[in-house]
Amino acid sequence: MENKEKKYGDIQLVHRMTVIKRIIHWSFFLAVINNIVTGFYIAYPFLIFGKTPAQSDSISKGIINSGETYQAFIMTWMREFHFIGAVIIDVIFIVWLYLAFFSWKEPLYKSFIPFGDKIAEAGRMVKHYFTLKDKPETTRYQDPLNAIIFTIFHLLILLQMVTGFQMYVASFTGTSAVGGWWPWLMHFTTDWTLVVFGGLTGVTLVHLFTMWLIIIFIVYHIYTEVWRSVMWKEGDILIPFGGYKYIRNKTESE
Amino acid sequence: MGDGKKKDAAKNENDNPFSTPEEDNNFNFKWDPLRNIADDPNEVLKRVDERLDGLEKECFNNKKDKNNNLENIFSLHGVTRRDFLKWSSFLTSALMLPYIFRPRVARAANILTRTPFIWLDMADCMGNTEAFIRTAHPTPAEIILNYVSVNYMESIMAPAGYQAEARRIETVKKDKGKYILVVEGAIPTGLNGKFLTIGAKGDSGLKIAKETSKNAGIIIAIGNCASYGGIPAARPNPTSAVGLSSVTNRQVINIPACPANPVNVVGTLVEYILVGKAPQLDSLGRPLWAYSGRLHDNCYRRGHFEAGEYVRHWGDDGAKKQYCLYMMGCKGPFTWNNCTTVEYNQDISFPMRAGHGCIGCSQPAFWDRMTPFEKPNADAKIILPMVEATADEFGMALFGAAGAGIAAHAIYTGVKKKRESKKTSEKKKSDSDKNDDNNDK
Ligand code: SF4
Ligand code: SF4
Numbered sequence: 001m002e003n004k005e006k007k008y009g010d011i012q013l014v015h016r017m018t019v020i021k022r023i024i025h026w027s028f029f030l031a032v033i034n035n036i037v038t039g040f041y042i043a044y045p046f047l048i049f050g051k052t053p054a055q056s057d058s059i060s061k062g063i064i065n066s067g068e069t070y071q072a073f074i075m076t077w078m079r080e081f082h083f084i085g086a087v088i089i090d091v092i093f094i095v096w097l098y099l100a101f102f103s104w105k106e107p108l109y110k111s112f113i114p115f116g117d118k119i120a121e122a123g124r125m126v127k128h129y130f131t132l133k134d135k136p137e138t139t140r141y142q143d144p145l146n147a148i149i150f151t152i153f154h155l156l157i158l159l160q161m162v163t164g165f166q167m168y169v170a171s172f173t174g175t176s177a178v179g180g181w182w183p184w185l186m187h188f189t190t191d192w193t194l195v196v197f198g199g200l201t202g203v204t205l206v207h208l209f210t211m212w213l214i215i216i217f218i219v220y221h222i223y224t225e226v227w228r229s230v231m232w233k234e235g236d237i238l239i240p241f242g243g244y245k246y247i248r249n250k251t252e253s254e
Numbered sequence: 255m256g257d258g259k260k261k262d263a264a265k266n267e268n269d270n271p272f273s274t275p276e277e278d279n280n281f282n283f284k285w286d287p288l289r290n291i292a293d294d295p296n297e298v299l300k301r302v303d304e305r306l307d308g309l310e311k312e313c314f315n316n317k318k319d320k321n322n323n324l325e326n327i328f329s330l331h332g333v334t335r336r337d338f339l340k341w342s343s344f345l346t347s348a349l350m351l352p353y354i355f356r357p358r359v360a361r362a363a364n365i366l367t368r369t370p371f372i373w374l375d376m377a378d379c380m381g382n383t384e385a386f387i388r389t390a391h392p393t394p395a396e397i398i399l400n401y402v403s404v405n406y407m408e409s410i411m412a413p414a415g416y417q418a419e420a421r422r423i424e425t426v427k428k429d430k431g432k433y434i435l436v437v438e439g440a441i442p443t444g445l446n447g448k449f450l451t452i453g454a455k456g457d458s459g460l461k462i463a464k465e466t467s468k469n470a471g472i473i474i475a476i477g478n479c480a481s482y483g484g485i486p487a488a489r490p491n492p493t494s495a496v497g498l499s500s501v502t503n504r505q506v507i508n509i510p511a512c513p514a515n516p517v518n519v520v521g522t523l524v525e526y527i528l529v530g531k532a533p534q535l536d537s538l539g540r541p542l543w544a545y546s547g548r549l550h551d552n553c554y555r556r557g558h559f560e561a562g563e564y565v566r567h568w569g570d571d572g573a574k575k576q577y578c579l580y581m582m583g584c585k586g587p588f589t590w591n592n593c594t595t596v597e598y599n600q601d602i603s604f605p606m607r608a609g610h611g612c613i614g615c616s617q618p619a620f621w622d623r624m625t626p627f628e629k630p631n632a633d634a635k636i637i638l639p640m641v642e643a644t645a646d647e648f649g650m651a652l653f654g655a656a657g658a659g660i661a662a663h664a665i666y667t668g669v670k671k672k673r674e675s676k677k678t679s680e681k682k683k684s685d686s687d688k689n690d691d692n693n694d695k
Binding site for chain 2: 043044045072073074075076078129130132170171173174191198199200201202204205206208209211212213215216219220223227231
């Protein structure tokens with residue numbers, strides 16, 4: 001027993017994610033996955049629902065019979081779920097923005113705004129990734145590298161929101177069921193994308209391309225968390241489930 | 255024709271019917287089709303009637319001239335009075351006006367045939383001109399455009415050379431603030447406009463466009479080229495061609511499309527005759543009554559779009575069943591125009607009905623932004639320095655690179671860790687050896 005403790009160091013629990021943050025994390029995850037799948041379909045409808053006389057059902061060709069036109073509103077459903085996912089993401093983004101500044105537990109801005117040695121600390125973490133040495137000490141707070149990368153991710157989400165709303169407002173003609181302020185607000189906040197990205201087609205392509213950056217982020221994120229769990233043995237992967245990880249004052253190579 | 259209600263009272267003889275919008279400040283007429291036309295409809299009608307009366311007096315010699323004018327024109331083309339009535343009702347509703355305006359629209363069309371016109375051709379293919387003057391069975395819109403009193407239009411005018419120039423310059427002077435200026439084609443601005451020279455004196459198109467727009471009563475840019483530069487301005491735009499609104503500081507009404515729909519041109523002009531100013535425009539300078547609807551939202555194939563039923567190859571079953579052309583590159587979702595409701599070719603058809611997708615010809619820079627025309631927008635190339643790929647190719651390449659990086663890092667970590675643990679275990683072994691030695695001692 002003593003021996004083991006010596007080997008792994010003193011183990012201490014640290015609370016990283018509140019229940020709210022965990023709920024946000026997983027709804028965000030589901031909404032983003034949902035929007036990637038449905039978004040792919042909208043950009044490039046890979047299934048034909050509804051059979052014509054010469055076509056037979058074939059999954060490999062992407063033809064699935066779902067009856068007459070009036071029964072098969074597959075694109076409608078895809079768009080519907082895309083919009084529902086988008087609403088969830090929008091709400092989460094706003095909550096995230098609030099928590100990033102006003103969370104009583106851990107306001108993120110303290111980590112991502114390059115105050116003092118935050119950048120140097122993030123640099124040390126990158127160095128650690130590549131040398132496996134000099135692991136920065138685990139503290140009660142998120143490490144600056146993650147804070148910066150999560151912030152970039154949320155900026156990508158913001159870009160998706162802006163371009164998405166620009167595409168959404170395209171079908172409004174100056175008014176809506178809830179009044180004229182709604183399309184006006186969307187025009188007011190997102191019309192600049194038309195100028196920057198070259199019209200609605202450009203906005204669409206930016207929306208599509210940013211999706212790839214988000215997919216890359218997801219893969220990176222999962223990889224680093226698994227890597228940390230394996231290398232540090234501090235249970236990083238448990239954070240979004242239980243909210244806790246461990247601090248060990250000793251690393252394996254020591 | 256033109257037998258609308260006459261109101262003799264309250265008529266100011268000095269009222270200039272071509273008065274510019276500035277003088278019309280108290281003319282409280284809300285034209286926006288999405289709002290009420292005006293607070294007091296009677297007031298609106300009164301003002302419109304006054305304006306029409308004044309213009310009729312100015313344009314026609316006598317009552318007989320006025321009443322027979324359109325009939326003379328239309329009977330030549332086999333258009334009956336009934337056809338014309340139908341057409342004027344159609345135009346009234348296309349303009350989103352209440353039916354009470356029908357006779358007034360007819361009167362305005364009558365006046366339109368006598369309003370002085372200058373039609374300039376800049377860098378273009380003359381497709382708009384061709385579309386209007388070469389129709390086999392012209393509708394009243396095209397006929398009216400053929401009979402407007404054109405003072406200058408290179409393709410159809412009798413005078414040539416210096417004479418033609420003189421005609422234009424004279425109109426600009428004599429009908430100052432009255433004439434309708436229609437410009438077709440983009441205006442090259444490179445080399446100070448020398449890429450396009452016109453007429454006996456070899457003036458640049460840029461100079462002519464600037465000069466004639468200065469005094470015009472109303473300026474209309476017709477077709478995509480005149481509106482936004484169109485094909486002459488497509489990448490890399492060697493002549494630095496631009497749309498008309500970029501070279502004049504006057505208000506320009508854009509009637510884009512390739513070619514512009516005659517109904518949209520005549521409708522806008524009729525509205526100008528009725529109220530004396532431009533209709534409400536959208537952010538791209540297009541009249542809202544014609545360009546406020548997105549094609550995709552008014553397309554008769556939209557049901558198939560929603561059902562996920564797409565044409566996948568030209569002439570396949572889906573094509574025969576008139577499925578949605580989204581996968582064949584239809585740009586209807588990105589395009590605002592009224593093709594699907596007003597229609598082309600003597601009001602017979604429009605691209606989606608004919609079985610080809612929209613190419614977005616009423617949007618700025620459509621030649622660059624809407625291509626490839628026959629592939630979905632997702633297949634369009636993103637052009638960045640060093641990169642020319644579709645969004646998916648580019649994204650997938652980055653994704654692959656990131657994946658390779660992650661795999662490399664994982665392998666690197668594994669190898670390095672193994673080596674290190676070997677080292678430590680060796681060290682431990684030697685350490686314990688030492689310990690053993692110590693114990694021995
Ligand atoms: S054919 Fe074009 S405009 Fe019509 S529904 Fe399909 S994508 Fe939309
Ligand atoms: S359907 Fe599209 S490409 Fe065709 S005329 Fe209309 S706007 Fe132009």
